[in-house]
Amino acid sequence: MKKNVTKAVFPVAGLGTRFLPATKSVPKEIMTLVDRPLIQYAIDEAREAGIEEFIFVTSRGKGALEDYFDISPQLEHFLRKKGKHDLLEILESTNMESGKVAYIRQNMPLGLGHAVWCARHLIRDEAFAVILTDDVITAEKPCLLQMIEAFQEVGGNIVAAMEVADEEVSSYGVLDIKDDIGKMVSIGGMVEKPMPNQAPSNLAVIGRYILTPSVLDRLESLAPGASSEIQLTDAISDACKSGEKVFGLRFQGRRYDCGSKQGYLRATLSIALSRAELRDDLEDFIMNSLKKPGRSEGG
């Protein structure tokens, strides 16, 4: 029988300091790519991969996230009365079924590993997914679905992996590769944010994981690591070292780091250009702006 992964943890308790002042009052996850908040891209990917239970690890000031997933009776009534059925449909697609969403508080931003650990009582003894909403991935087959299919073949823990340039390794968790079998690599360890000359490879982890509950036990006893935070990377690396199976999947797709301004702008452009109703106008605007730098644009 195929092993299913039906629970996903979304750690959204970070402070989002790279987007200050915007994130002073708006959670980063509510910032939009064109017209949908970052969190919606993550939810859609999870749903397409068969996730049924959505666990958000939140913090103070993230109330807008809970409201976003709630039904909005007044707005729905208004749109129905005005006959705006297309907008109503869009709105309804953002509602989450009662009992399928849980919110857990991380009281202090002690790191990604700590945030995942906060969800331990809702995970119990099943393999589960972790999705970082900062990483938006455009792909023919959703990245998480690719990972769940790989998990059904090989089991163990799986991290999404991507080749990065030498000068970029120090921004990522980097894989120590034991065995390279093409699409997948088996991992002997992971190093968080290594110096380029100390990186075990150029294969970096990005924000999608399938983890076994043993990683939660490891997080329990972990001391703070890089940046004085409890690192998820360290718990996964421990699992490798104790002989647990851990794989990196070279996923198919394009990943945008929407936790950084550059990545966020790239994702905005890419998604806008993929929308038929926006493409021509945006292309013209970009071409004109590049031809005549400094020209001011109305409208």
Ligand code: UTP
């Ligand atoms: P980041 O490292 O991007 O931190 O976290 P951040 O606070 O979101 O943003 P910056 O760096 O200050 O701009 C990666 C992911 O881990 C979550 C974040 O919400 C984000 O999804 N996270 C991080 C937590 O949930 N709790 C933490 O203690 C740290």
